[in-house]
Amino acid sequence: MAAKTEKLLQVKNLKKYFNVSRKDVLKAVDGVTFDVYKGETLGLVGESGCGKSTTGRTIIRLYDPTEGEVIFDGQDVGGKLNRNEKKNLSKRMQMIFQDPYASLNPRMMVKDIIAEGIDIHHLAKSPKERIERVYEMLETVGLNREHANRYPHEFSGGQRQRIGIARALAVDPDFIIADEPISALDVSIQAQVVNLMQELQEKQGLTYLFIAHDLSMVKHISDRVGVMYLGNMAELASSDDVYGHPLHPYTQSLLSAIPVADPKIERTRERIILEGDVPSPIDPPSGCRFRTRCPFAMDICAKVRPKWHEAEKNHWVACHLHDEEIKTENV
Amino acid sequence: MDHLMKITDLNVVFHIFGADVHAVRGIDLELNKGETLAIVGESGSGKSVTSKSIMGLIPNPPGEITSGEILFEGKDLVQYSQKQMQKIRGKDISMIFQDPMTALNPTMKIGKQIMEGLIKHQGLSKHDAKERAIELLQLVGIPNPEKRVDEYPHQFSGGMRQRVVIAIALACNPKILIADEPTTALDVTIQAQILDLMRDLQEKTGTAIILITHDLGVVANLAKRVAVMYGGKIVETGTLDEIFYNPKHPYTWGLLSSMPKLHAKTDKLLAIPGTPPDLSHPPKGCPFAARCPYAMKVCIDHMPEYTELSKTQKAACWLLDERAPKVDPPSTIGVGGEA
Numbered sequence: 001m002a003a004k005t006e007k008l009l010q011v012k013n014l015k016k017y018f019n020v021s022r023k024d025v026l027k028a029v030d031g032v033t034f035d036v037y038k039g040e041t042l043g044l045v046g047e048s049g050c051g052k053s054t055t056g057r058t059i060i061r062l063y064d065p066t067e068g069e070v071i072f073d074g075q076d077v078g079g080k081l082n083r084n085e086k087k088n089l090s091k092r093m094q095m096i097f098q099d100p101y102a103s104l105n106p107r108m109m110v111k112d113i114i115a116e117g118i119d120i121h122h123l124a125k126s127p128k129e130r131i132e133r134v135y136e137m138l139e140t141v142g143l144n145r146e147h148a149n150r151y152p153h154e155f156s157g158g159q160r161q162r163i164g165i166a167r168a169l170a171v172d173p174d175f176i177i178a179d180e181p182i183s184a185l186d187v188s189i190q191a192q193v194v195n196l197m198q199e200l201q202e203k204q205g206l207t208y209l210f211i212a213h214d215l216s217m218v219k220h221i222s223d224r225v226g227v228m229y230l231g232n233m234a235e236l237a238s239s240d241d242v243y244g245h246p247l248h249p250y251t252q253s254l255l256s257a258i259p260v261a262d263p264k265i266e267r268t269r270e271r272i273i274l275e276g277d278v279p280s281p282i283d284p285p286s287g288c289r290f291r292t293r294c295p296f297a298m299d300i301c302a303k304v305r306p307k308w309h310e311a312e313k314n315h316w317v318a319c320h321l322h323d324e325e326i327k328t329e330n331v
Numbered sequence: 332m333d334h335l336m337k338i339t340d341l342n343v344v345f346h347i348f349g350a351d352v353h354a355v356r357g358i359d360l361e362l363n364k365g366e367t368l369a370i371v372g373e374s375g376s377g378k379s380v381t382s383k384s385i386m387g388l389i390p391n392p393p394g395e396i397t398s399g400e401i402l403f404e405g406k407d408l409v410q411y412s413q414k415q416m417q418k419i420r421g422k423d424i425s426m427i428f429q430d431p432m433t434a435l436n437p438t439m440k441i442g443k444q445i446m447e448g449l450i451k452h453q454g455l456s457k458h459d460a461k462e463r464a465i466e467l468l469q470l471v472g473i474p475n476p477e478k479r480v481d482e483y484p485h486q487f488s489g490g491m492r493q494r495v496v497i498a499i500a501l502a503c504n505p506k507i508l509i510a511d512e513p514t515t516a517l518d519v520t521i522q523a524q525i526l527d528l529m530r531d532l533q534e535k536t537g538t539a540i541i542l543i544t545h546d547l548g549v550v551a552n553l554a555k556r557v558a559v560m561y562g563g564k565i566v567e568t569g570t571l572d573e574i575f576y577n578p579k580h581p582y583t584w585g586l587l588s589s590m591p592k593l594h595a596k597t598d599k600l601l602a603i604p605g606t607p608p609d610l611s612h613p614p615k616g617c618p619f620a621a622r623c624p625y626a627m628k629v630c631i632d633h634m635p636e637y638t639e640l641s642k643t644q645k646a647a648c649w650l651l652d653e654r655a656p657k658v659d660p661p662s663t664i665g666v667g668g669e670a
Contacts, residue, residue, distance in 0.1 A: 047518035156606050186373040187545055191589035191602035198599070213519070216548075220591030220600065243593065257523035259548030260593055263571045266551045273527060274520045277488040 008175060008207050009036040009059070014068035014078070016051075016058045024282050028054040030231035031068070033308055034316075036175070041201065041208040043222030043239065045215055045254075049278055050228040052211045056177045059209070060095050061086065072175070091121050094168035098180035100160035104152040110163055111148035114138070117171040137166040141196060158189035165196065169204075177209045182217065194221055215258050219243050227251045230289040231281055233308065237315040247317045250290045288320065296321060334402075335506060335539055336362040336385070341399035343380050343389060350611040354380040356563035357399070362507065367533065367540040369550040369571075371586070372560035375607055378543045381560075382509045384409075385541070386426055387416035403507075422452040425500040429512040431492035435484040441468075441495050442480035448502045467498040470535075472528060490521035497528065504536060511543045526552050547590060551575065556643070559583050562608045562618025564634075569644030578664060579638075579646040582619045588663045601661055617649065625650055625658050 016029040029051040036042045044052045058065050061081065070078035077089050094117075097103035104113055111134045115124075124130035135145045141162040152160055161181060168176055178197070182190040194217065200206060212218050218225055219239050226236040227250065235248040246252045253272040260266055274293045279285055285292050291301040300320055311322040343355040355377040362368050370378045383389050385401055387408060401408040408419070425448075428434040436444060445467055446460040455463065461480065468476035471494040484492055493513065500508055513529070514522040530553060533540060542554055550557060550571070557574040559567045559582065567580040578584055585603040605622040608614050614621065620630040629649050638651040650658050 047520060158606060186607075187547075188373060188585060188589050188603040189606070191600040192604070195600055195602050215519070216591045216593045219593060254519060255593075257519045258593060259522070259526065259546070259552040261547035261551050261575070261587065261590055262592075262594070263551045263575050265594060266548075271523060271527075273523050277490055277521065278518075 006038040007035045008038040008073060009209075010069070010071040011035070011055075011059065012069040012071070014055065014058060014070065015066045016054050016063055017066045020282065026282050027231050027284065028281060029058060030284075032228070032231075032233045034226055034233060034236055036207060036209060037223075038174075039201075039205050039207055040223040041210050041221055043218035043225040044209060044211045044228060045213060045218050045225060046228035047213065047254075047278060049230070049281060051231040051281075052213075052228050053179050055228070056095070056179050056209060056211050060093050060177050061089065062095075087121070091117075091171050092173050093175045093177065094171065094173040096161075096164050096168050096176060096178040096181045099184050100157050100164055101184070103164055104160055106152055108151075109148070110138075110150055110152065110155075113152070113163060114148075114166050114170050117167065121171055123171060133170065137170050140169065140200070141166045142192075156189075157185050158192055161185060161189075161193050162196065165193075165200070169200065173206070175207045175209070177211070179211045180213070181210075183212065183214065190217065197221065215243075215255065227254065230278060230284055232289050232318060233316075234290065234319070235315075235317045237312075237317075241312075241315050247311055247315065247322050248290075248319045249294050249296050249321070253295075288318075333364065334361045335364045335404070336360075337402045338381075338385075339400050339402070341381065341384060341401065342397045343377075343384055344395050344397050345393045346395065347393045348611070352611045353563055353613045354394075354610060355384065356610075356613060358560075358563075358565050360558060360565065360568075362539055362541060364506075365533070365537045365539055366556060367542055367554045369542040369544060369554035369557045370560055371544060371547065371550055371557060373545060373607055375610065376560040377563040377610075378560050379511055382426070382511055382541060382543050385507075385509060386420060386424060387411060387413065418452075421448045421500075421505075422503045423505055424507045424509065425503070425505040427493075427496050427500050427508065427510040427513045430516045431489055431496050432516070434496050435492060437484050440481050440483055441487070445480075445495070445499050445502055448499065452503045463502070464498075467502055468495070470501070470532070471495070471498045472524075473498075489517055490524060493517060493521075493525055494528065497525075497532070501532065501536065501538070505538055507541065508538045509541045509543070512545070513542070514549060515544070515546070522549075529553065547575075547587065559586070563610055563613065564618055564647065566619065566648070567644075567646040569640070569646075573641065573644040577644075578660065579640055579644070579651060580619075580648045581623045581625055581650070581658075583646075584660050584664050585622075588661050601663065617647070627655070 011034050013031050013033055014029055015031055018026040018028055020026045046052045057063050059070055065078050114134045114137050115130055118124050118130055118133055124133055134148055138147055143162055182193050210221055222239045225239045225242040227234045229250050235251045246255060253274050256272045276293055279292055287303050288301040288306050291297040306318045306320045308318045311317045338360040340357050341355055342357055345352040345354055372378045384396055396409050442464045445464040449455045449460040449463055465476045465480050473479055473494055514525050554571050556570055558565050561582050567583050588601040589603055603622050608618050616632045616634055617630045620626045635647045635649045637645040637647050639645050649655055
């Protein structure tokens, strides 16, 4: 794979807090920084409640960020946006949602669902052009022209997800945020949808932010992978590095926790089984978020939040174990 | 080996939407003492309906077991009345449900929910039952059980609730434990904890487990034998190694190669085209014929018989007939073991 170097999206210290009661603040995303390069797939993994979906939704401005910058193609889209700017953003950035049963309006025909973006952005000059575009989209995602006049309930889960993809592609975006696009689908259908997404990426040069909790699927589709834990990014590197040579203790235990569909490996594998549960993001642990479950926690982990730094070339991690300054002090 | 349970020619039909949905279409299955049998398949393949038939939990109407028998220790559970089933359920056969958030009663202390079965089936006094409940909580790894026995489900996290559900299921030392997608609703690190716990408990108690799942990773982790279901039928059964390293049915091939491998590089996933059959109009022949890349004329009209491949493995596929052309499985199948 050729190295992709042109930055399409830069996320800097992004924070999203939710007020859950008068005095409690839920820090769903608490300062994440990463870049997405043009034409690549960046995978975002983590357990439920780690903030991966909130990150995606904040980037596309379904939520307004509490703090931090989102720079898309050189333009800051993290701050206040007027109507026009928001509209322009939504033409270039689209989203595929998790639940294909909930994300399509049951009272709209498939052609109107797909053409909604075309209408809003006036991309079709005539009704004929509009419907041609819809047909083209349907064929791109492996459905037929005849499907245009049907309603969502007439389709299976995998087909619905294809409609969701067609809707996202209709405005010819550059960047697609896919939030758990396959987790509601059956195994044999998951592979169909993932293959489709990869084909589309090759053909149209799309950039994906692929959010999922299925680590093996993320490894398969992503060029680089970011691992999140409790609102923070724990590690970010090429997918081979994250899976072959993980630095953060959380990544290591996460990888060892996945059951592998290979009995011989399963029988011999050493597991790092984490104790306990993910702490509440309303009252997260001080210092490093992972220290309460970390087998290597040191004193400093409770006091100082680990720096997000490049421990090896293109391998970012937030852990005191890999911070050169602290390492030498503690030896 | 003596079978703890033997299912013969089980058929379950749901009379629904003005049609008959044939959810389970004539399955045969044996379960031996103390073993873990995994039933794998996609949604709608009939795996959950099979387990519910064993528990006598098929709602009637609309569901109906039209034929077949489920022999448990020599007695046919299909013929049992609801009252007779109540004596078996939770005592000899118990179940872990998929979603620990909805499986527990939110208005009852968890201690009471565990004690329910103990008092009913084993005739323990309230005091003894509570003590046993605390023991059980300890067994499933809940810290501070004396205190937590008096808490309500909402005070527990998802993983902890699933532990409570397991404690309830194990309360009366059942002979069979049916685990219907026990870890699907949980996060991976919690899933690893629960799988570990289930393996430990099985070693301690010797309970036979029927594991129902679509996750082949979980299967590889826990099961000894595997039955692959598709379109209401069992298309292949075998030991864990036979199914993973020497599968013979094209659906099993498809299932195995449509999953990305964590330990090896896959360029493109081999997806199975199409969608599962509509069981209100079940296909006449092999249910997989419409999606099978090797389908022949005979597959569409005639359901293949089982071919015995070894003492433990059999598959229902016309490719195994001696008149059929020889077909090699995809190259991704059967390799493995290199960590």
